[in-house]
Amino acid sequence: xxxxxxxxxxxxxxxxxxxxxxxxxxxxxxxxxxxxxxxxxxxxxxxxxxxxxxxxxxxxxxxxxxxxxxxxxxxxxxxxxxxxxxxxxxxxxxxxxxxxxxxxxxxxxxxxxxxxxxxxxxxxxxxxxxxxxxxxxxxxxxxxxxxxxxxxxxxxxxxxxxxxxxxxxxxxxxxxxxxxxxxxxxxxxxxxxxxxxxxxxxxxxxxxxxxxxxxxxxxxxxxxxxxxxxxxxxxxxxxxxxxxxxxxxxxxxxxxxxxxxxxxxxx
Numbered sequence: 001x002x003x004x005x006x007x008x009x010x011x012x013x014x015x016x017x018x019x020x021x022x023x024x025x026x027x028x029x030x031x032x033x034x035x036x037x038x039x040x041x042x043x044x045x046x047x048x049x050x051x052x053x054x055x056x057x058x059x060x061x062x063x064x065x066x067x068x069x070x071x072x073x074x075x076x077x078x079x080x081x082x083x084x085x086x087x088x089x090x091x092x093x094x095x096x097x098x099x100x101x102x103x104x105x106x107x108x109x110x111x112x113x114x115x116x117x118x119x120x121x122x123x124x125x126x127x128x129x130x131x132x133x134x135x136x137x138x139x140x141x142x143x144x145x146x147x148x149x150x151x152x153x154x155x156x157x158x159x160x161x162x163x164x165x166x167x168x169x170x171x172x173x174x175x176x177x178x179x180x181x182x183x184x185x186x187x188x189x190x191x192x193x194x195x196x197x198x199x200x201x202x203x204x205x206x207x208x209x210x211x212x213x214x215x216x217x218x219x220x221x222x223x224x225x226x227x228x229x230x231x232x233x234x235x236x237x238x239x240x241x242x243x244x245x246x247x248x249x250x251x252x253x254x255x256x257x258x259x260x261x262x263x264x265x266x267x
Contacts, residue, residue: 001222002074002099002245006033006107006148006209007230008198008238011066012042020235021049024071029242030249031097032071033107035150035209039063047071062090068109068149070095074249082106085133087125092149100248103217104141108149123152124169127176134180142181148211148241158207159194182212185224185243195226197239211243220245 005027012020024032024046032050037043037059047057050071058078059069067090070076075098082094082104094106111126113119134142153170154162177184186195196205213221224243231239 002031002097002103002247002249003029003242004031004033004105004146004148004211004245005029005227005240005242006035006150006211007240008035008109008150008209008236009037009043009046010236010238011036011038011040012046012236014041014045016235017042017046019233020230021046023230023233023235025049025053030073030251031076031105033093033105033148034069034071035107035109036066037069037109038066043069056095058093058095060090060093062088065090066109067091068093068107070105070107072097074098074251076105079104082133082137085129085136087122087129091126092130098250099245101144101216103144103146103245103247104137105146105148108147108151110150110152112152120167127169127173130173131176134176134182143214143216145182145214146211146217146243146245147177147182147213148209150209150238152208154207160204162204162206177212181215183215183218185211185213185221186226186241188218189221189224197226197241198237199231209238209241211241213243213245217245220247222246 009020047059047069051057056072056076070093076095079094079096083089083092086092092108097103097105111123113123153173155174156171195207197209198206222244227240230236
């Protein structure tokens with residue numbers, strides 16, 4: 001069984017990284033897609049911990065910005081060729097997972113936008129380049145693709161609807177994914193059930209985090225969920241999203257990670 005989890009880690013601080021590590025190391029998923037990573041001490045501490053345990057870690061550099069990382073407990077091959085065409089390549093991470101059949105995993109952290117013109121155009125450019133990247137993938141690879149992460153958009157049928165908040169090109173992302181043959185895993189598994197992965201200060205819920213699968217993988221979907229524990233435990237401000245695919249996997253020789261020790265002093 002191939003299990004994947006995606007979680008926005010909110011550019012974790014060094015102190016919060018320890019609690020986040022304890023939660024992540026206790027999870028059974030073989031692939032961890034982390035979004036809103038940073039070049040700070042918290043992200044470095046978290047990723048180094050998994051490297052020392054024998055996991056494969058892919059984290060494209062993006063100094064001064066927020067990005068995406070992949071941690072794998074099973075063999076993978078990095079695919080920078082996939083992310084190279086994105087307008088901000090460090091906002092995504094890709095690898096081929098050595099399952100049977102092989103699966104390509106692409107994690108993305110779509111830029112947010114507060115309607116400032118520069119931010120709107122940055123987001124539009126990224127989503128356009130993501131569309132182009134999906135179009136360039138060979139059809140067979142798209143059919144064996146898992147796309148996931150923090151898309152920073154909601155679907156047209158989202159409840160609550162939040163009319164007037166989102167621009168047409170943001171809603172159109174889901175048209176693009178459908179045209180590429182990608183299926184929203186949780187809509188497929190639990191049709192008609194509205195999920196939320198982030199909540200505003202007034203308690204209003206939004207579904208920003210997703211996992212999509214290609215046409216071949218849709219028939220291998222075995223389960224998945226939205227896990228609110230990271231948000232409820234204040235490890236981050238997002239819920240995690242998981243899915244399980246009925247595929248054969250070979251595990252790496254992952255050793256028990258060193259214990260997470262609280263630093264004596266933080267500045």
